[in-house]
Amino acid sequence: MKIGFIGLGNMGSVVARNLMKAGHDVTVWNRSPGKADALVAEGAIRAATPAEAAQGDVVQTILADDTALEAVSFGPDGILSAPSKAIHVSHSTISVKLAERLTQAHADHGSVLVSAPVFGRPAAAEAAKLFIAAAGPADALDMCEPVFDAIGQKTFRIGGHPPAANIVKLCGNFMILAAVEALAEAMTLAQKHGVAKATLLEVMTGTLFGSPAYQIYGDIMVRDAFRPAGFAAPLGLKDMNLVSAAATTAWVPMPALSVLRDHLMATVAREGEEIDWSGIAKIIAEDAGA
Known part of the structure; x- marks a missing residue:
């Protein structure tokens, strides 16, 4: 799959690397560009903006808080400004209020949000042993299964409403x-x-x-x-x-x-x-x- 990955902190960088190990084509973006250098050296493509990272089948985000996710989603070069309709898989621990807002914004955009926060510390992420709680439309969850399989040991489907996973x-x-x-x-x-x-x-x-x-x-x-x-x-x-x-x-x-x-x-x-x-x-x- 063609995957965009946004947020290369302690968790994000190892999750993105596991996606690459599983054979996916990964494009990365991080607010601090230097954090992408190692992954680019290993074969990832560097995006100039979050919108550019959202040009494939799926765009994943692992970000620290609501403010960071809002910036990459709603900003002038954000995910929701991209013409493509990549499934947005949000792994971040965010407020229910923001999850509701993103669900509606993606529906208005003609795209789909899948909330898929993870349980596991960095060592589990590195070993691709995360537990994933995922919610969203069934067909979108089906499409995301190869992504989840590459980073986790088990995925729990919470239902069709993304905020339920949050x-x-x-x-x-x-x-x-x-x-x-x-x-x-x-x-x-x-x-x-x-x-x-x-x-x-x-x-x-x-x-x-x-x-x-x-x-x-x-x-x-x-x-x-x-x-x-x-x-x-x-x-x-x-x-x-x-x-x-x-x-x-x-x-x-x-x-x-x-x-x-x-x-x-x-x-x-x-x-x-x-x-x-x-x-x-x-x-x-x-x-x-x-």
Whole structure:
């Protein structure tokens, strides 16, 4: 397939590379052009604008936030200014409101939005082991299957309305951070009573909590390996704010969400913006004098 790829950060660059490894023709664009150099050297085509990247069958975006996605979609040289009707596959964690707006804008343009946010840290992306939550018209999802197969281990079809996938992603990120919070509190309690964090993790993941969230983040906490960030705390805070907006719109009380947001803000305030979002474990331990 002819694929345009926009957004070459920690996740985007390895996802684009996996598409190339799978034999797709990939055209890349990034706001900072230098980030495309390595991929171009490996055979990707460099686009001058997002619109130029959207000339093939599919254009994929992995961007940090609503503002970045709005710029590449609605800007004067954005995806929606392109004459072609490439399927826009948005992997970004964005607001439900923007997903609704993009769905309508693509319909007006005669093109299609597929929301396909992913679960997985950079190591999973590099190994093409992401989990993909995808929503959009069935024929568009069918066409995108080779793309999803090249970057992920499993695709979940959420339905025909693209924003549904975005709400699933927000729910998932909330649950991941809630798991980090619970494990960090439990580790701190165990440690204060003389039980090593590694011992608690071995018992918990070997019995009732053997899921990737506890295993991956538990290992990070045991090693205090919060830098370099696989997912930076400010991005986690952005996502929790998106969860809050979605909850407010639907009148859903989420009291645990307030704790997670406060711990993320405290983590950034004390540790800086380059710490992983699981760095909330440091704040929890420090508050307990551990």
